[in-house]
Amino acid sequence: MRGMLSLFRRIEVFDDTYLPENFLHRDREMEELMACIKPLEHGIQGYNALLHGRPATGKTTAVQKVFQQIEESSSRIRCVYVNVALKPSAWGTLAEACLRLTGQNALPDKGTGVIHLVDSIFRKLSKKRNSLVLCLDEFTSMPTKELQTVVAPFLRPWEFSAVSREVKTSIILVSSSLQSPRFRSAVVSSLCPRWIEFKPYSAEQMHDILKVRAEAGFGPRVVSDEALWLLATAAKDLRHAIRLLRLAGEIAESRGTKVGVDDVEKAFERLPDSHVASMRLSEAERRILDEIQSRGSMRSGEIYSFSERELGLKRTRTRQILASMIRKGILNSETVNHRGLTKVFTVARGWKSC
Ligand SMILES: Nc1ncnc2c1ncn2[C@@H]1O[C@H](COP(=O)(O)OP(=O)(O)OP(=O)(O)O)[C@@H](O)[C@H]1O
Ligand SMILES: [Mg+2]
Structure with a gap:
């Protein structure tokens, strides 16, 4: 528990799970993603999308923000997010999707086959006349064959079963590498995703984002502009910069001062990304x-x-x-x-x- 005189106003804004209120410099990417999903509102099949870009360029956050907006505005579209890296098998991913869709807490029985899981997902959607947006984050962590098993039924729901005939879908694949999976040709033909690139942030963009994050976490004028520029230009990426900002805040707090360049420099010493990264260029x-x-x-x-x-x-x-x-x-x-x-x-x- 932090004391009354803590430098931090809301330490949770530095947490990895924090969804920023202001998602800066990603309007174009958000619009493109939204455009893929919009057709579902009119009861027609959506576009599939492939979001790609270096780590910490806001891909996962963009999906979460768009999902949040859709859930607030449409009761017809169900958004399901699965981080495939944490469930790198077809069964694990589909079981997780099932859980998220039904809101249940217990995983299906291990003996439940993959087809049965897909069937339960479609039954649930069809009963409520819902469409589905399925996001598979870090999809390259899963072997291509397994990934194919997951995506194939959702690419052509009308071919899967009588129950799923009317269900409309959109698949969002997310990856920090450009390596494309080698799907069989029928899958490639149906997937045909719209590519949405997340370019690395420039130093000015990093500075803007960090300034807003610093104000949300500490309040205005607690972190010096010099310190923010140092983070914006020398950190390995935005995720690293946010971690450093929090640590610099803790260092400054222990000294009883506001956050300056010295605190950020100390934070860099204590939190180098890795030996190699310390030689990597911003x-x-x-x-x-x-x-x-x-x-x-x-x-x-x-x-x-x-x-x-x-x-x-x-x-x-x-x-x-x-x-x-x-x-x-x-x-x-x-x-x-x-x-x-x-x-x-x-x-x-x-x-x-x-
Ligand atoms: N435009 C932005 N505005 C505010 N915060 C951002 C922005 N982009 C990214 N972030 C923050 O940077 C961190 C990394 O973002 P995110 O996890 O979305 O990146 P990613 O592209 O999915 O990375 P990875 O490929 O490593 O999964 C998060 O803390 C997120 O809140
Ligand atoms: Mg991510």
């Missing part, structure tokens, strides 16, 4: 590195202009990024006289980004 570092590499060398002034124009970063933040890349041995710098003393940056020989 989005801003990579963009600056690419620019220097393509030009051969750049003066500090040129880098500041590039960084402000292309990444929206202030000079202080860019200076921190350059210093960090020199510390990591990625960049070399040399002081030269060019209308006064200035630094020239080049990419260190032998550097390969990981």
Whole structure:
């Protein structure tokens, strides 16, 4: 239990299970996903979708937000979410879907066959004249054959049984890799998903999201803008940044201060993503590195202009990024006289980004 004087206002907003109230910079993706499901409202088959993008780009959150909106606005559409990585078999996934649909607590008997599970799902839907949106998150964790067993009946419900003939469906597959499963051709032909790409967040987008999260968790002006920029540009991804933000809050709390750059730096020391990740480049570092590499060398002034124009970063933040890349041995710098003393940056020989 945190005391009255805790820095945190709502620590739960840093939890992995927290569904953000403001889901920033993902309007297009949400609209595309919604468009796949909308036909179900009019009693016609929906589109299938394949959501893909690097980890922590908001794929699962987008599905959860869209499902929340649909459940609030339509009583005809049932949304079922299963994380396949946690149930990587056809039986496990369908049993979980069954549970979610019926609201029961006990798993079906282990002896219940897969076909029987599909049949129970269709019976439930048909009885209430409901349509189904089935989301299979992290679907690549399941062997293709098993996955095929799960999706095939929902791709052509009218062919499965007399009960399911009128049931309309839409399947949402989610993955952080672009590896496509090798389904048999009939499945490929019926699946034909709309691809929705979740691009990595830019440093500015990360900063916006973290600012809103920091205000929800701590209240306004508790975390300095410098600290937010450091998180936005140096964390491995948004999930890492949110964890670091919480830890920085705990460090600042123990010192009795607000959250500043020092606290974030300490958090980085205590929560490196992994040994390799500590050498992995953030989005801003990579963009600056690419620019220097393509030009051969750049003066500090040129880098500041590039960084402000292309990444929206202030000079202080860019200076921190350059210093960090020199510390990591990625960049070399040399002081030269060019209308006064200035630094020239080049990419260190032998550097390969990981
Ligand atoms: N646009 C956003 N606005 C606010 N928070 C976000 C946004 N995008 C992601 N998040 C937060 O980032 C974290 C990771 O998001 P999410 O789990 O949706 O990513 P993912 O793409 O499903 O990742 P993975 O591929 O690893 O499963 C969550 O805490 C989520 O709340
Ligand atoms: Mg996810």
